[in-house]
Amino acid sequence: MKSYITLIAAASLGLLSACNQNDEPEVVGGPRDPMAAELANAAPVELPPSVKANKQFRCKDNSLFFVDYMSDDKTALLRTEKGGAATTLKAAEAGQPFTAEGGYTIDGSGDNVTITVPGKSAQACHV
Template sequence: MKQYLPLAAIAALGLLSACNNNDQPEVVGGPADPMAEQLKNAAPVELPPSVKVSRQYRCKDNSLLFVDFMSDDKTAIVRTTKEGSPTKLTAPEAGQPFKADGGYEVSGSGTEVTAAFAGKAAQSCHV
C-alpha cells in the first residue's frame, strides 16, 4: 500500500499541472459582426424544392418519360431518356399543368399523366 501512495501523489501533481494558469483575459463575445444589421433586415431565404417523387412513365407511342416532381408541387423536371438533359417545367399554381417554353407540357402528377413535347400531339403516359 505504501508503494502506491507516491505514485498517486505524482499522478495528482500531473493532473494539477495541466490547469491553465494563464492570466490573459478570455474574449467571450468576439468582434462585432460588420454585416449584422444587413442580415437582420434581409428577406427570408427560400430553399429550392427537393424531389418529392420520381416516376418513369411509358407513353402511348411506347416512348419513355422520366419525371421528378418537386416538393413545392409547382415544379417538375422532365427527361425523355434516363440520362438525358433535364427540362424544368413550372405550374402557376399547385394542381395546374406544368409548362415550359418549346411546347413542353405535363398534366397530372400521379400514376397517369398527359404529356406534350415540341410540336407532338398530347398523349397519355402511365407508370
C-alpha cells in the same frame, strides 16, 4: 514508488489551485462582425423544393418519359432519356398543368398524364 505518486498528486493539486477562482465567465472579445446588421435584416431563406416522386411514363407511341415531381407541387422535371438533361416545367398553382417554353406540357400528376413535347402532339401516358 508510492511516495512518487503522492508527490505527483500534491504537485497537481498545487498547480490547479493557482487557476482563476473567479465565478464570472470570462468573455473574450473578438472582432465585430461587419455583416451583423445586414444578416439580421436579411429576408428569410427559402430552400429549393425536393423531389417528391419519380415516375417513368410509357406513352401511346411507345416512347418513355421520366418525370420528377417536386415537393412544392408547382415544379416538375421532364427527361426524354433516363440520364438526359431535364427540362423544368412550372405550374401557376398546385394541381394545374406544368408548362415550359418551347411547347412542353404535363397535364396531371398521377399515374395517367398527358405529355406534350416539341415536335410531337399531346399523348396519353401511364406508369
